[in-house]
Amino acid sequence: MPELPEVETVRRGIAPVLEGARFLKVQARRKDLRIPIPDDFSFELTGKKIIKVGRRSKYILIHIEDGPVVILHLGMSGKVTLYKLDEGATPEIGKHDHLIFETDGGMRMIYTDPRRFGLVTFADPDKLDEHPLLASMGPEPLSNSFHSDYLMEKLAKRKSPIKNVLLDQKIIAGLGNIYVCEALFRAHINPERHAATLNKREVEALVPIINDIIREAIAAGGSSLKDYAQVDGELGYFQHQFQAYGREDQACINQGCGGTIDRIAQSGRSTFYCKRCQL
DNA sequence: ACACGCTCCTGAACGC
DNA sequence: TGCGTTCAGGAGCGTG
Numbered sequence: 001m002p003e004l005p006e007v008e009t010v011r012r013g014i015a016p017v018l019e020g021a022r023f024l025k026v027q028a029r030r031k032d033l034r035i036p037i038p039d040d041f042s043f044e045l046t047g048k049k050i051i052k053v054g055r056r057s058k059y060i061l062i063h064i065e066d067g068p069v070v071i072l073h074l075g076m077s078g079k080v081t082l083y084k085l086d087e088g089a090t091p092e093i094g095k096h097d098h099l100i101f102e103t104d105g106g107m108r109m110i111y112t113d114p115r116r117f118g119l120v121t122f123a124d125p126d127k128l129d130e131h132p133l134l135a136s137m138g139p140e141p142l143s144n145s146f147h148s149d150y151l152m153e154k155l156a157k158r159k160s161p162i163k164n165v166l167l168d169q170k171i172i173a174g175l176g177n178i179y180v181c182e183a184l185f186r187a188h189i190n191p192e193r194h195a196a197t198l199n200k201r202e203v204e205a206l207v208p209i210i211n212d213i214i215r216e217a218i219a220a221g222g223s224s225l226k227d228y229a230q231v232d233g234e235l236g237y238f239q240h241q242f243q244a245y246g247r248e249d250q251a252c253i254n255q256g257c258g259g260t261i262d263r264i265a266q267s268g269r270s271t272f273y274c275k276r277c278q279l
Numbered sequence: 280a281c282a283c284g285c286t287c288c289t290g291a292a293c294g295c
Numbered sequence: 296t297g298c299g300t301t302c303a304g305g306a307g308c309g310t311g
Contacts, residue, residue, distance in 0.1 A: 001303085
């Protein structure tokens with residue numbers, strides 16, 4: 001599932017292909033994903049130049065010269081694939097390939113999303129921060145505004161389990177189920193603890209751990225990026241080893257712990273953690 | 280302001 | 296082998 005590091009990896013993969021190029025052809029193959037695709041989607045983008053490919057949280061932001069910003073979200077199952085059009089047979093369009101972009105550089109970019117939890121929409125570049133999808137979003141975990149004083153203050157008001165609060169995009173942007181489990185495991189914090197019970201020392205430890213986990217995952221994603229000029233391919237899903245997530249019934253990796261990773265449900269979502277060393 | 284459950288969707292995995 | 300059921304989950308939305 002794409003969380004911030006996967007989305008950043010997609011961004012880094014498509015940026016060199018799109019930035020400075022022009023869209024020669026843009027096609028939306030259905031009317032909606034999670035929300036309607038703009039009626040004028042193709043019209044607004046065809047022939048336009050791409051200035052910059054950015055990211056906010058899990059949203060990819062494609063800035064168009066004299067045009068809108070394209071907000072692209074991968075949802076649960078969204079993927080982006082790049083092909084070079086002049087090399088051999090072009091792969092067939094699949095039934096879940098919803099968006100097709102072709103550039104004057106001879107590249108085709110496909111957006112695929114079987115579950116359609118993703119979305120694509122337009123934003124006004126002058127009011128990007130005010131767009132409803134972005135307006136109430138918390139700080140980026142790697143930004144200066146995400147620090148322990150900030151998090152401490154936010155957690156103090158929350159009665160919910162720390163796991164749920166870290167998933168709240170208004171508190172911190174970009175974390176999903178996997179990286180929250182990993183961060184709490186590394187910080188030795190029990191995911192069921194009420195957020196407000198975390199003390200200063202724990203929050204001061206948690207913030208750099210979240211930073212490290214996101215940084216490491218982005219680095220892993222970066223090293224998985226192929227050179228688009230040489231190899232066609234799917235972006236953003238890369239091999240990554242998790243210490244807690246998905247390891248139900250396996251041994252806790254912490255030295256001398258001897259515990260086993262448990263799986264519980266919190267708000268209908270799986271949490272993986274070690275009862276013995278996450279306190 | 281916060282908490283919580285519901286909803287969207289499809290493919291994979293599982294049980295009989 | 297095949298069919299039905301359950302599960303996975305990001306995040307907006309409505310309700311309390």
